[in-house]
Amino acid sequence: MTVDNSTSPKVNFFSLPVRFLKREVLPILTNLRLAIILLLIIALFSVSGTVIEQGQSPAFYQANYPEHPALFGFLTWKVIQVVGLDHVYRTWWFLALLVLFGTSLTACTFTRQLPALKAAQKWQYYDKPSKFKKLALSAELDHISLNSITPILTKNRYKIFQELENNDILYARKGIVGRIGPIIVHIGIVMILLGGIWGAMTGFMAQEMIASGDTFQVQNIIESGAWTSQDVLKNWAVKVNRFWIDYTPKGGIDQFYSDLSVVDNDGKEIDHEQIYVNKPLRYHGVVFYQTDWGISGVKVKLNNSPIFQLPMALLDTKGQGRIWGTWVPTKPDLSAGVSLLAKDLQGMVLIYDAKGKLINTVRSGMSIPVNGINLKVVDIVGSTGLQIKYDPGIPIVYTGFALLMLGVVMSYFSHSQIWVLQVGEKLYFGGKTNRAQVTFEREVLGILDQLTQQGQK
Incomplete structure (x- = not known):
């Protein structure tokens, strides 16, 4: 026996996922509460990324966020590193929050904002007096011609629509841009999110400490995205022509250059x-910030020897300030020497013997006798601390902020509508608006007063 299945219903398996998305997922994505919760979570972790130092070494977090006592009772260096609070803006979960929030805004734009705009663009004439009773503001005027209202509405910046076949019906509106404003706001926010994600995935941050006079290429990258390319760094380098510090009269640092x-x-x-x-300094999207300084070396001369430069190292002072030091041999066999210490670039150098006793102090350009030789400190060589950032998402973020501000301004415009119907000697007038109700009422009363005055004339 054979069975004819030609009349049996066919199941479209491709439509099942689409139906599931529309019925189950889309209502959740467009939920206002979800958007608010996501926004608050993103704001909270953005604040944490500002408060908690980003991109530091594990030792830094262990020293500043110990387990006992834990900050706020729970925030320790282990929590920071496990959760990723030391690089919040590049963690997978923060990027996932941005994607989810952007998806929610996009879904809301297509399911709510765009239909609202289309609905605002559609309108109909009110051809029956009974329809005016449904409006929030309406009035009946006697012995007033419909043609007399046209110049008044035009003066109030209304766009007027009137049937060619029936001159007794009129519709006017203004402020349709107010309906476009929320859409522009959503587009701006989505662009900001996309720019942030693109920058986190393709950008990088580096730190360099370069001595004055040296040329370098960016190499010490401490943070980078999964899709970061270093092609932007090829075929060029940066030379530090000079580094110097301006000091205040009291000896404090005023600015470094x-x-x-x-x-x-x-x-x-x-x-x-x-x-x-x-x-x-900005070049090809790479930005060089002045963030730190140091002492890289000291130039000295022994008797009539050539000037040679010795490197200076940052010493451990147990939190008592920064000081740099080096050792200068005073004998050819390196059996004796003195230590030079400096704390800034003002030229003051402290000289200690092998037993750690202060021998003398000298400024740049001065000479003193040490261990039977003449030691001259020619110059202290500074080094500049640069933070280098490359974020290709910044133009997208700036464009998003511009659209966001434009959309906010546009959203303040009220979408106002007015209908007018002439039936014999009676003129039916009515209108409504989506915001600024009091202002609209005053405007309508002003229009009615002008019509009444014209009728009395």
Whole structure:
């Protein structure tokens, strides 16, 4: 026996996932509570990324966030590193929150904002007096011509629609841009999120400590995204022409500067900038910030010897301030020597013997006798601390912020609508608005007063 299945219903398996998304997933994504919760969570972790130092070494977090006592009773270095609070903006879960929030806004835009805009663009004439009773504001005027209202509405910046076949019906509106504003706001926020994600996935951050006079290529990258490419760093380098510090009259640091040149592979200068705090160098999207300083070396001369430069190292002072030191041999067989210490670039150098006793102090350019020789401190060589960032998502973020501000301004415009119907000697007038109800009422009363005055004339 055979069975004819030609009339049996066919199941479209491709439509099942689409139906599930529309019925189950889409209502959740477009839920306002979900969007608010996601926004609060993103804001909370963004604040934590500002408060908790980002990109530091494990030793830094162990020293500043110990287990006993734990900050707030739970925040320790282990929690910070396990959760990823030391690099919040590049963690998978923070990026996932941004994607989910952006998806929610996009879904809301297509399911709510765009239909609302389409509905606002659709309108109909009110051809019956009974329809005016449904409006929040309505009035009946006697012995008023419909044609007399047209110039008044035009003066109030209304766009007027009127049937060619029936001159007794009129519709006017203004502020349709207010319906577009929320859509622009959503687009702006989504662009900000996309820019942040793109920057986190493709950007990098590096730190360099470069001595004055040296040329370097960016290499010490401490943070980078999964899709980061270093092609932007090829075929050019940066030369530190000079680094110096301006001091206050009391000896404190007023500002430190770096004179930088971008050079090609042949050493030819292709860009130049004198940077300081809050004034960086920008080249091909890579930004060089002035963030730190140090002492890289000291130039000395022994008797009539050539000038030679000795490196200076940062010493451990147990939190008592920063000081740099080096050792200068005073005999050819290196059997004797003195230690030089400096704490800044003002030129003061302390000289200690092998037993740790202070022998003398000297400034740059001065000479003193030490261990039977003449020691001259020619100069103290400073080093500039640079933080280098590359974030290709910044233009997208800036565009998103511009759209966000534009959308907010547009959203303040009220979408106001007015209907007018002429039936014999009676003029039916009515209107409504989506916001600024009091202002709209005053405007309507002003229009009615002008019509009444014209009727009395």
